[in-house]
Amino acid sequence: MYEFLADYIDWSVTKISNGKKPPEADGFFPMNFMDLRLFANPVKYIRHQRGAKKYLDSIGVVEEIERRSGLIFKSLLIKSISFILAAHKSARSILKRSQPRAVALVCYYHNVNFAYINAAKSLGIPTVDIQHGKQGIYHLMYTHWSQIPEGGYRMLPDFFWNWGENSKINIQKGRNSLDYHQPIALGNHWLINWKKTRDIKPSLTYEKLLDAYSTIVLFSLQQDMENPIPDFVLKVIEETQHSVLWLFRLHPAQKIGNAKVREMLGNLKVNNIEIKESSALPLYQIIEHIDIHLTNWSSVCIEALGFGVKSIIVHANGYDLYEELIKVEQFFFANDSNSLQSAMDKILADTGEVDASTHFLMDMEIIKERTTQLFIHRILSEK
Template sequence: MEKNKIDHTVLSNYFAQWAEEYPVETWIIGGINIWPILKKSIFFTILVENGGKNQQISPIYIRAYKKIKKLIKAWIYVKRLKLEKANFLFSSSYQQRIFYKDREFNRFIEPLMDYLEEQGEKSYLLEYPEVKKERAYRPERIVDIQCMLALYSSSKNKNKYVEELKQLARFDEFLENVYVKTNLDAGYNKNRLIRIILSIKSWEKVYTKIIKLTNPRYVLGLVYYSDAIYGLNLAARKLGVTSIDLQHGGMGKAHPAYFFNKIPAEGYNLLPDIFWVWSDSDYKNINNWAKKTPHNVLLGGNPWIGLLGKKENNKKSINKKRPVILFTLQPINDIIPSYLYKIIAETTEEFEWWLRFHPRMTGEEKKGVLDKLSNFGILDSITFDYSSKAPLPVVLRECDLHISFSSGSITEAAIMHRFSLILSETGINFYENLIEEGWAFPCIERDPQIIKNKIRIYLERGQNSILNKEVDYRETLKLLLKET
């Protein structure tokens, strides 16, 4: 099969087939269960990274100079590092921050830290791969773990791991099957796997150092399937600390990190002990496969929505003259297909169209969308600046209907009690539970009239929907505090 024909749904089916056919739960290198790494690596190489092209390598003298410089900086940083006892440690990529009230703010973590501080609990935020304290909200709580990494990085066990890889049952057969189905080279997969294991081991040492300094009860990571947070979960497990993954987006079966159909009796040691999720639907998604494993699910609520609900007091920012349709865009090949431009152009008198650019969309991609709207003569009729810059929960609260291909905004829309029309098979696969619960609806037709009728139907239903109470993240933290 040509790689450009593989999408999230096809790949998730492959993962399920491979897990059934091969002894993936037995594959261990360096004490690490590697199946979660393989799923993530194959997924992102094929669908995100465009096949794993080789990066240009700097001359050896430049690399040596940079390494020495990093080692000196790391040694000084660790020497000066003074941390107090903290029951809660948080960790995340700095890139998860958004601009909020003139500072860069981690919307999924810092509401939790602020509440804990109100309760007299100290916590730290361990960030990577870069930290900009001059821009960050509450920079005194940040620990720059990227700065520490050079002191704990090592490749001395590389040959040992290569030998262990050779002993894995039916592993070469598996890689050959991957190549047949995806064109992904077996040698690339092996080399990348060893590099990732070495990276995780280095991060494990960094987190071990900090855990021993602070003696936490819980460590909470964002995007657990990064090398860093894999290392955090590994360190926490070895030191008897409970690890928690904080939800940051969609968690459907098509996501390689949030669905496993084969799990060892002791669980995967790279996965968290607990998945903190936002909604009943997300709870069901994880609990369906995790309920008879060591991995647990906690319905904890969405901190960002909870914070804004408290601060914004549900106020409107824009006076609406017509029903608002919010279209959350994604950096995919065809950002807005031609049939959707046609629908938007034909309904600007009936609906207000708000387009929200994805944070990862490039300037060129945004310009392409705006140019196309201009060609249709409707650029001035579309809201895109406010709807892209305002916090997502605020925009969702103000819209009357949400549409998207497969964005994590579909989950947040359901939490905000807004219906979503899902425009792709991938999205339908991701959000099966939301469809079953009646918060999201398939809309994969290409006929403009059918889509316009669906928009009208679900706008009317949305106006008559009964709202359920959101889960309050503060109540969840109270429960965790009782166990400290």
């Protein structure tokens, strides 16, 4: 994305971190780092914390929501509100000093990004969310906005940069206005660039392991699930230990669940499992080598389609999300060892073509035209 827009825009990139500067390998372009503890003023945080608690106590709606849903999130809500308000001044100061023509964010619903969007709106700076995963029909940070206020929401981006038409349509559905928070299909440039350059980090040990098996399966894990790998999947792993290599990729934001995953896999006492390199290497480098993809409901299943790889969904939530794709056998669903083995056999038998055209816009001429319209003729001309 940075390279693609370099012809149009001079970038300034900022990453907020917990006091630790990431290794240089994390970015090939100049990047500014800011300590999260300095970004949100601690004194203001405490002041806003008291105010947020007082306000939520006065309206009582949070207790009612907790009672009906069974979810306890009042303390989390207070922390989030306090952080966003305490960080607003820092974000606004940064934007006033740098005077950007636009602010682009990855995953806009992070508290740091909420603070930036809030500050950008107060300064009249357009904001763009860059798609980082599947924006499905049940993703409440992108869909089911039936009460958009006049002028739009203060902490939602003005534009959404989508990989393709499917995500764009999901955002458009069920809204009372298309004047604010507009989705635009502009492509997945990591996928486009990877297919051109195949920027691979060599790993001889890993490649040697892959060559030792005729069938490679990748399981993309969710974040911190109570039961991250269904029992019937573990059963099939044991049954196929001489013919199938199972790669497990931890969710990049997963913390609590890592130990649980390793314990479950360690209890199998088999040799056809790999997790370390599969969690560290670039995702597309892994997908290029696999025959089958498994997941509970991770959007990696959509990205796998871009490489001609079909997925097997092994959780009921995933079935709800991808029911349409399961019906046309772009994906398969399994809820026991027999249905999983059957789905694996079908995929290996190469049943049907893989169609990723609605998920990923790959036509660079269309992408360039739309990007020019958005960034040059619309956003930049308004400043």
